[in-house]
């Protein structure tokens with residue numbers, strides 16, 4: 001078990017290293033001189049030279065890469081090229097905002113999808129199961145930003161139950177925090193819940209056909225008891241796989257939804273930095289996003305080990 | 317552990333079927349035993365397709381009754397109908413009664429059936445490799461059937477589970493209780509399933525081909541422990557199998573099923589030694605063990621002509637008539653049940669449903 005974990009951790013480290021090279025290389029092959037791009041086409045040659053000098057853009061690529069990676073690892077990210085604002089504190093703040101958003105959306109999606117998906121499976125021959133299934137099909141097709149716009153139109157504009165956007169940190173005012181978190185989290189969660197519910201449905205249907213569920217019934221467990229005690233843990237293996245993938249897509253979805261709700265998260269940060277042509281900041285944010293996805297994958301693998309003893313303990 | 321005890325012990329003997337269990341059948345004029353299971357006029361349908369028709373039999377306390385027939389004849393459906401475990405969309409009508417319970421089981425609520433299952437009646441299935449939950453320790457899976465029926469509290473159940481695992485012949489039951497199913501061999505897993513089934517001393521044990529999936533060398537050992545468990549509890553047993561030799565060693569009485577009906581029933585020696593129904597005759601000829609085993613050239617067996625039709629495509633009248641060499645016009649009617657001799661468990665315990673039984677042609 002520990003050996004497997006160690007091996008997977010090693011794989012994670014190697015993937016992170018490879019990803020950092022790719023991200024760095026990608027930024028290098030973008031056309032144009034990054035310093036001039038950042039300062040604008042009309043900037044003076046002296047200003048460009050000064051920027052190159054200040055940020056060491058003349059050094060060999062390998063040295064620049066090592067310098068950047070070292071900064072990322074130690075969270076010593078320096079300042080932005082043009083605005084000269086320190087990068088690390090902004091990154092941490094915005095990561096926290098996106099973290100709240102993504103995790104709330106994921107938890108919400110799970111809380112909806114697990115019971116609904118199970119219900120869809122258990123009642124798949126009945127009208128209510130089929131109806132839920134059809135609704136989830138529609139839910140899958142609605143993109144998060146559209147859900148966001150619809151939610152704003154009704155809940156923020158027409159009925160004014162929620163603010164239409166913005167952000168208040170939880171420490172500052174917990175009530176305002178929750179009010180502002182609600183709509184964007186729901187718009188992200190709806191699609192994910194629909195998708196997840198469909199996966200839960202098929203995983204539970206699969207498990208319902210298993211012999212050990214019949215054994216459980218033969219032992220005197222009622223159908224729902226058999227399913228919850230013996231089925232759900234087994235159904236969890238495929239569901240966790242999907243969860244990992246969904247967390248990754250949620251991160252991407254957050255970029256757009258943060259725009260719609262004017263939330264200062266990582267997504268807005270990325271878009272702002274692209275607009276301001278702060279290449280080093282863009283590079284660092286992309287690296288953080290990629291690292292998040294890789295780490296989620298690693299965690300998914302770890303959860304497998306916890307769920308399925310066949311991966312954990314060998315034969316006697 | 318490198319070799320399973322099943323293999324180690326099984327290897328020492330050589331014929332799996334004969335050595336399994338030998339027993340004397342009940343003396344002919346023993347006092348009537350309590351009837352544990354009564355099935356009367358059981359019909360099973362899937363939609364408009366009739367899968368079982370008018371299945372009637374009973375099993376007495378301590379009696380072991382075999383249920384034989386080709387694949388697709390309705391053996392598993394009979395067992396599942398009795399247990400109330402038919403798949404969704406499959407419906408049963410008729411009557412199923414269990415001793416000590418006034419309610420008829422086919423109409424009983426799911427709640428009531430859950431109380432009986434695993435407690436008063438238990439079942440062992442064919443496929444031990446998939447019968448246990450892969451993510452739960454074996455000991456807990458055994459203990460669960462005790463706590464579910466409040467036979468024991470959590471701690472007592474855990475202790476009792478280890479005892480039960482020992483009783484079904486698993487070496488080092490403590491270690492087995494702590495392992496997951498994938499760490500055990502097929503034979504060991506089927507022993508665990510048997511321990512679960514026997515845990516609450518059921519009145520009735522239903523076995524659906526419990527050893528078919530096992531290694532030949534392991535089969536007899538597992539059979540032996542199941543039969544011993546049933547004997548110790550004086551329970552009734554319904555034993556489904558393809559293997560006539562196994563029926564002969566395990567059961568006292570046998571039911572022959574074809575096309576969703578019971579076509580012949582009676583003591584094993586009579587039914588297998590002197591079959592009356594033409595289908596039973598074919599079945600016995602097709603598994604003539606002596607000839608297959610000893611014949612110098614190992615003559616091929618006489619197989620029953622034709623194939624079992626799919627469910628719902630059996631002829632009306634005698635379900636066997638499209639494969640029967642003796643069929644006549646009269647066989648287009650449903651053959652009535654002809655009791656054979658007298659049996660303490662009633663006229664359905666021994667008899668056949670055939671217009672031209674074996675031997676009838678000699679008189680003409």
Ligand SMILES: Nc1ncnc2c1ncn2[C@@H]1O[C@H](COP(=O)(O)OP(=O)(O)OP(=O)(O)O)[C@@H](O)[C@H]1O
Pocket residue numbers: 362367385386387388389390391392393394403406626627
């Ligand atoms: N849920 C169902 N819906 C429709 N038909 C079914 C269903 N379950 C079983 N059958 C049909 O009923 C017939 C009897 O099935 P059953 O499983 O009882 O056979 P069996 O005698 O146990 O055979 P085997 O020896 O192969 O286990 C088969 O033709 C089968 O296809």
Ligand code: SF4
Pocket residue numbers: 593594595634635636637638640641642643644647651669670671672673
């Ligand atoms: S009733 Fe007729 S068709 Fe059926 S087994 Fe007997 S002889 Fe054959």
Ligand SMILES: [Mg+2]
Pocket residue numbers: 391392393524
């Ligand atoms: Mg069967």
